[in-house]
Amino acid sequence: MSLSPSAVALLGLVAWTLLLVLVLVNHRGLLVLSGSRAVNAFAADGSSTPGFGQRLARAHANCVENLPLFFAVLLYAMLTGQTQVTDPLAPVLLAARIVQSLMHLASTSPLFVWLRFAGYLVQLVILAWWLLRLAGWL
Numbered sequence: 001m002s003l004s005p006s007a008v009a010l011l012g013l014v015a016w017t018l019l020l021v022l023v024l025v026n027h028r029g030l031l032v033l034s035g036s037r038a039v040n041a042f043a044a045d046g047s048s049t050p051g052f053g054q055r056l057a058r059a060h061a062n063c064v065e066n067l068p069l070f071f072a073v074l075l076y077a078m079l080t081g082q083t084q085v086t087d088p089l090a091p092v093l094l095a096a097r098i099v100q101s102l103m104h105l106a107s108t109s110p111l112f113v114w115l116r117f118a119g120y121l122v123q124l125v126i127l128a129w130w131l132l133r134l135a136g137w138l
Helices: 005-033 052-079 090-106 110-134
Strands: none
Touching: 005 052, 005 090, 052 090, 052 110, 090 110
16 A cells, blocks of 8 residues: 555654654653653753753644644545645655754754744645645635
């Protein structure tokens, strides 16, 4: 069975979010096991682990916040047999999501914030394009 690019992107978005949460759990687990942090000392927003830990928490949260949007549109296209609309840009969407997260993890310097924004903007433009096409407005 061959998966469509839309299905691969959908699974990829979930897998990427899962990978980030596994890295987050590992990062926090190591802090607990090393005695650096109490098991109940982690803020949900990552503020209790400044630097990489906070960026990791925000990158994961951003994936979780946006996953329902992408999931709904990709699933709609697949269920209605309209993947010809989403297939061409589905790999680009997944790549832009991964780039955005990697830029988030790398740094908060202005260059990386701009790169992160560019990755997010690509995703938003693709999502808007898909919605317009799926609604029959384009």
